[in-house]
Amino acid sequence: MIVVMKIGAKQEAIARVIETAEEIGFSAHIIEGKERVVVGLVGVDGQRDKMITMGEMDGVDKIIPISKPYKLSSREVKNEPTIVDCCGVLFGGEHIPVIAGPCSVESEEQTIKTAEFVKAAGASMLRGGAFKPRTSPYAFQGLAEEGLKILAKAREVTGLPVVTEVTNPKYVDMVYKYADMFQVGARNIQNFALLTELGKTDKPVLLKRGMSTTIEEFLTASEYILCEGNKNVILCERGLRTFETATRNTLDISAVPVIKAKSHLPIMIDPSHAAGHWQYVGPLSKAAVAIGADGLIIEVHPNPEKAWSDGAQSLTPTQFIELMGSLRSIALAVGRTI
Amino acid sequence: MIVVMKIGAKQEAIARVIETAEEIGFSAHIIEGKERVVVGLVGVDGQRDKMITMGEMDGVDKIIPISKPYKLSSREVKNEPTIVDCCGVLFGGEHIPVIAGPCSVESEEQTIKTAEFVKAAGASMLRGGAFKPRTSPYAFQGLAEEGLKILAKAREVTGLPVVTEVTNPKYVDMVYKYADMFQVGARNIQNFALLTELGKTDKPVLLKRGMSTTIEEFLTASEYILCEGNKNVILCERGLRTFETATRNTLDISAVPVIKAKSHLPIMIDPSHAAGHWQYVGPLSKAAVAIGADGLIIEVHPNPEKAWSDGAQSLTPTQFIELMGSLRSIALAVGRTI
Amino acid sequence: MIVVMKIGAKQEAIARVIETAEEIGFSAHIIEGKERVVVGLVGVDGQRDKMITMGEMDGVDKIIPISKPYKLSSREVKNEPTIVDCCGVLFGGEHIPVIAGPCSVESEEQTIKTAEFVKAAGASMLRGGAFKPRTSPYAFQGLAEEGLKILAKAREVTGLPVVTEVTNPKYVDMVYKYADMFQVGARNIQNFALLTELGKTDKPVLLKRGMSTTIEEFLTASEYILCEGNKNVILCERGLRTFETATRNTLDISAVPVIKAKSHLPIMIDPSHAAGHWQYVGPLSKAAVAIGADGLIIEVHPNPEKAWSDGAQSLTPTQFIELMGSLRSIALAVGRTI
Amino acid sequence: MIVVMKIGAKQEAIARVIETAEEIGFSAHIIEGKERVVVGLVGVDGQRDKMITMGEMDGVDKIIPISKPYKLSSREVKNEPTIVDCCGVLFGGEHIPVIAGPCSVESEEQTIKTAEFVKAAGASMLRGGAFKPRTSPYAFQGLAEEGLKILAKAREVTGLPVVTEVTNPKYVDMVYKYADMFQVGARNIQNFALLTELGKTDKPVLLKRGMSTTIEEFLTASEYILCEGNKNVILCERGLRTFETATRNTLDISAVPVIKAKSHLPIMIDPSHAAGHWQYVGPLSKAAVAIGADGLIIEVHPNPEKAWSDGAQSLTPTQFIELMGSLRSIALAVGRTI
Known part of the structure; x- marks a missing residue:
């Protein structure tokens, strides 16, 4: 840690800083600048709270x-990229898996139909929400376990592994039974009880960045899972909250190269929640592939106008098929496959 | 809902909008403007998702x-202010209660000593964290049930009612046993499983606004508690995440008059988490009292330099006593007491 | 305009709204909803200020x-894309021009050397700052007219048209003499005196979005130029100010499809100012080409470590050549050329 | 400056950093931490750009x-508060001047009438816009020199000194002739050509913070005026752009104590532009006085419903008189006068 003294700070003030630091266990190095004194402190872990008080x-x-609040997710600790394997679908390698499906599981028919469509179009996994964290208590909240059973059925029929959101630590076991990958939504990025519970399982976790989470906090949140022993974390950028309202959120596409520079974990993009409007989902997907994202998660609904949630941002199967074609060309141009 | 057509939208497009709206159950009113057509839709509740897709x-x-996503918390539904009673301490009336205490419960001695100090200085309730949601898994996470017992002990000794944070729905019953008021932290403002659980209890809930939560979303989150039957919700503004880093968060002081205009619920201010530095806590508290806040929650620690968390933003007992004196004059100037 | 009444608003209040509206010149259409009354107002332009007061x-x-504050830049007014021609370089067509060069013009040698390099690598135009708006008055402020002369010299040598920033209305004539395109920087997006002056010229204007400018305000700012008669406006997204500090700004890549949906003007991307670090410039450029940007403006310096400004985000000529190669493949994949 | 090396950085990399630093003129101090090496650099001014590239x-x-980008405005350079004198009205002392008046100068009658009212209510100065920077070119742009003459007339009649906005460097001389204080609006906070011009005059400058300007940038912008020789700068906070839309901007009330800690310049509050709605102007004004602001600037209009701009946020004379009464009590409570 670096302690920057004020210009003209008194000798006693500097002495008191050094004394306090040494009490905590630091050794202090004084640098006398032209304007002011700076004290470098070396030597202790896990005293961040006391240091901040200085x-x-x-x-x-x-x-x-100086030291980062995240370690296990850091490239300084592990320099080679992590490849997360979900039933044979690899995230973080040359291939870019696309996860597709409806926002909410509404019925068996809707889910299986969508699953078959997206599989035919080249999707690698199926998404679908059974527990929906909705801003309003008066909105549709999901089919819960019934929804999970439908997802499991859709996997049986199509062979696509299944990812679904879990919002309450007490349902982790239930979701584990049916799904192949857990999703943590943006609203739960700092639901540490939930993250800790997921860290104790052995299934991959798709961790979405919160809408006001810095990249440093995002990587630190992933530590809650990693430090419990579950190394299968896939990060997902889905848009920040800003003053701009033309899109539902502002996709922070730069997060892809930044996270690749700072972490070994795979990073994917959710263009649907960022856009909020289906006509921007395709362009954002193209940008994501070009910039090097390790996966995409896209909302597709057989009939978006009738969707129980997020219809405005869902692609029709036809739009999805077309998009997959365009994405293949771009993937090729950057030396990957989709 | 209002559907704004594009300039030059075709008759068929307008017809299709009306047809779709009528299918959902709306009646449509066409307004022909100079530039464009606007369609007003009247008549259905709970179809927000489908409407958005239009x-x-x-x-x-x-x-x-047009309709708001919140109802029970709205002044349009209940126009007289709600007064929340916590063991005789009233929030929302003429008196402005001050809740004070350490960020974390560290030990019985620290907690009781602080409780006695803040009581002597005029605080109405004691705060203290037993479950600490920390950005990093490597930071102190709280004493859990042991901490709750210490809080209960401090109440016994001082008579001050106790508020403490709950972060996991499964601990609601445990916290209920020891505390007089639940606190929901900013990170859990959209932890709907937790809010729903608290809605089923009969103890007051101090609900903190998230750092990127709009006031509309804040009021809508409170509905999760209200619609389960618990009417004792106290709102608390504690700062937004912005680009400014001089303070830990940017206190949205305007939220006080705005919420008073839109809702009947009491609204308090947490100057400590907004400021992040103890020297700004006093000024922000003064502004809060002047603008009409219904309460304050302030971090006080007998020895901030040794605090296990949030020491930088904690007042010493002496500073707190001084501050209470200043606040009394301002309260008087605005016709209230503290 | 739509006036939304409160639930339970009195008849007199509604009557007074209608009366006021009719005084201004509107005709009023009442829609009685289940919950509340909504009044649609039809019929007047240019009374936005008075309307807001209602x-x-x-x-x-x-x-x-309801009506948008911008007109001439809107796709509702002109649906076919505008192609801006700068000395034969076309913005808004199939070809994607790349503008490259140093942040600041430092010397004739540095500028001409860079110009030759970027031309060889396939750039279509040269950039370079002669007037530098710097956050601090103690930072390098640019060579002014001497810098403009160097740019003109570089054009003579390489044939590349030249774009440079103008920051003061009184220098518009001077810059006009030397440059082929004006640049308005992000800090001047609402310097309306400057925009109006540029609207009176006949040279293209590269208008950068401010770091807290909404897309609606961005298009409205362009009206200041368009409504004076200069139709040659090229929009440029260069990053928003958010809480994220890993990049200098947060590139709002979604602005490309959004602006294409709302406006006929070409929209380009400045990856250098968004990134703030050279290693992210390449990835962001790739995303920009994939998403459909109509141009790129990239900082290149023969020796970034010695640059007088923005060295951290400048590419070396070698890095730029490599990048142009990658961009060509992506352009091809989306049916364009670079 | 501090250079933080990566964990495991090679000796050669460290050597190259030191070499580069010494080339620029620094002396380097190595601190070997437990995890990584940190290099402290001492000794040069004005090389910030090159340093950043490292x-x-x-x-x-x-x-x-480490060193701050502002100097003359810093409390580290001048520790006693600056008191700015505008025709006998003092900003930064015990008395809190209130500047009031219409958003725009619309007519002689409207202006003089408002001036007389606000003077009677206790205002110390008159505000009124003659040059209005409006988001849309189709909105009212101000009466220009005619408006300035009306302001001068109002001063003659009432004796109130006059402040008005200047937006173009070329009008500085003209505004100087009529006004007693210049106002720089939020949109021009980084219009450095304008700031430099104002720095050459001897009249006070009311400098408004931009809506996405950090406090550090705000103080640095003031340096453009101070370093030209004009020491009469009054800072003014008027709200930040955030995601919250219930108010026009989010008033950063914390800026008052923060700026008082970092700078010797007076800091005032503009509650009208922050609120955007007249009913919040009173509460924000009270908070401003309680927190220690050195002045207020409030929009007052004899008939807000007919105002040509900003009617929604203007107080009527009656509301203003009432507010002044409340503010006096609060000022008294904090040991000041109004």
Whole structure:
């Protein structure tokens, strides 16, 4: 940690900083600048809270933490990319898997029909929500276990592995029984009880970035899963909350190269929730493939106008088939397959 | 709902919008403007999802929902202010209760000492965290049930009612046993499983706004509690995430008059988490009282430099006593007491 | 405009709204909903300010403007894409021009050397700043007219048309003399005196979106140029200010399809200012080409480590050549050329 | 400056950083941490651009600048508060001046009438816009010099000094002739040509923070004025752009104590532009006085429903008189006068 003293800070203030630091267990290195003194502190882990408090001491301008709050997800700790395997579908390699399906599981017919369509179009996995975290309690909340059974049935019929959201730690076991991959939604990125529970399982976790989560916090949230022993984490960018309202969220496409530089975990893109309007889903998907995303998760509904949720951002099967064709050319252009 | 057609939208497109609306159950009113046609739809509840999808139809520029996603918390439904009673401490009336105490419960001695101090200074309730949702899994996570017991002990000694955070639906019963009020932290504002569980209890809930939650979403989140039957919700503004880093969060002080205009629920301010630095806590508290907040929740620690969490933003007991004095004058100036 | 009344608004309040609207010149259409009354107003232009004030009347919940604040830039007014021609370089067509060059013009040698490099690599135009709007008055502010002369010299040598920033209305004539295209920087997006002055010239204007400008405001700003008679406006997205600090700004890549849906003007991407770090410039450029951007403007410096400004985000000539190769494949995959 | 090396950075990378730093003129101090090496650089001014580029070197994780980009506005350079005198009205002392008046100067009658009212209510200065920077070119743009003359007339009649906005460097001389204080609007906070011009005059400048300007950038922008020799700068917070739409902008009330901690310049609040709705102007004004603001600037219009701009956020004279009464009590409670 670096303690930046104010210009003209008194010798006693500097001495008191050093004394406090040494009490905690640091050794202090003084750098006398032209304007001000800077104190470098070396030597202790896990005292971040106490260190931060030093920023409030007399004569201190600010403190700057140097070590990162995440470790296991960091490229400094593990430099080769992690490839996550979900029933043979690989995330983080040359192939770019596309997960597709309806926002909500509404019925067996709707789900299986969509699953067959997206499989035919080249999707690698099926998505579908059985537990829906909705902003309003008056909106459709999902079919719960009945929905999970339908997803399992759709897998049986099509062979596509299945990912679905879990929102409550107490349902982790139930979802485990039916699904091949857990999804943590943007609203639960800091639901640490849930993350910890998922860290104790052995199935892959698709972890969506919250809409006001920094990349550093995103990687730190993934540590809750990794440090429990589950190494199968796939990150997913789905848009930030900004002042812009033309799209539902502002897709932070830069997160792809940034996360690839800082972490070894695969990073995918959810263009549907970012866009909020189906006509922007295709363009965002193309950008995602070009920039190097390790996967896509796209909402597809046989009849978006009748969808029980997120119809506005769902593609029809025909639109999805067309899009997959375009994505294949771009994947080829960047040396990958889809 | 209002459907805004594009300039020059074809008659068929307008007809198709009306047909779709009537299928859902709406009656349609056409308004022919100078530039474009606008269709007003009247008559159905609970079809928000399908309505939103109409925004994607041919010839439609955009759709504008008219009804609000929240009802029970709205002033349009209940116009007189709600007063929430927690063991005799009233939120929403003329008196402005101050809740004070440490960020985390660290030990019996620290907690009781702080409780006695803040009581002497005029605080109405004690705060203290037993379950701490921390950004990093490597940070102190709280003493859990042991912490709850210490809080109950502090209440016994001082008579101050106790509020503490609950983060996992499965601990609601446990926290209920020890605490007088539940706190839902900013990170859990859309943890709907937790909110629903709290809605089934009869103890007051202090609901903190998330750092990227709009006021409309905040009020809608409160509906998850209200619609289960628990009417004792106290809202709390604690700062938004913005680009500004001089403070930990950007306190949205305007939320106080805005929420008072839109809702009957009491609204308090948490200056400590907004500020992130103890020297700004006093000024923000003064602004909160002047603008009409119905309560304050302030972090106080007997020795902030040694605090296990949030030391940088905690007041010493002496600072807290001084602050309470200043707040009393301002409360008087606006016709209230503290 | 739509006036939404509060639930339970009194008849007199509704009558007063209608009276006020008719005074301004509107005709009013009442829609009685299940919950509340909505009044649609039809018939007047240019009274937006007075209309907005109606939102504050008794019994009014809110007002919703329907007509857009921009007209000439709108696709509703002109549906076919505008192609802007700068000395034969076309923006908005099948070909995607790349503008490249140093952040600042530092010397004749640096500028001409860079120009020759980027031309050889396939750039269509040269960029370089002579007037640099810098956050700090103590930073390098540009060579001014001397810089413009160097740019003109570089054009003479390489044949590349030249774009450069203008920051003060009084220098519009001077810049006109030397440059082929004006650039308006993000900080000047609402410098209306400057925009109006540029609207009176006949040279193309590269208009950068401000870091907190909505797309609606961006298109409305372009009206200041268009309504003076200069139709040669090229829009440029260069990143928004958000809470994320891993990149200098958050590139709003969705702005490309959104602007293409709402406007006929060409829209390009500046990956350098969005990224702030050279290693992210390549990935963002690829995403831009894939999503359908009509051009790129990229900072290239013969020796970024010695650059007088923006060295961190500048590519070396070698990196630029490599990037152009990758971009060509992606352009091909989306049916365009570069 | 601090250069943070990556974990496991090679000796050669460290050596190259030191070499580069020494070339620029720094002396380097190595701190070997448990995890990584940190290099402290001491000794040069004005090389910020080159320093930032060092963040891109091999083996470097990031660089952290230590010295602040502002100097003359800093409390580290001048610790006693600056009091700005405008014709005898003092900003930054015990008294809190209130500036009031219409958004736009519409006519002599409207302006003088408002001036007389606000003077009677206790305002210290008159505001009124003659040059209006409007988002849309189709909105009212102000009366220009005619408006300035009306303002001068109003001063003559009432004795109130006058502040008005200037948006174009070329009108600085004209505005100087009529007004007692210049206002720089939020949109022009980084219009450096304008700031530099104002720095050469001797009249006070009311500098409004931009809606996406950090406090550090705000203070740095003030340097453009200060470093030209004009020390009479009054800062003004007027709201940030965030995702919240219930208010026009999100007032960053914390900016008051933060700026008081970092700068000696007076800081005032503009509650009208922050709120956007007249009913929130009063509450925000109260908060501003309680938190320690050095002034207020409030929009007042004799007939807001007929105002040519900003009617929705303007107080009537009666509302203004009432508000002044409340503000006096709060000022008293915090030991000041109004």
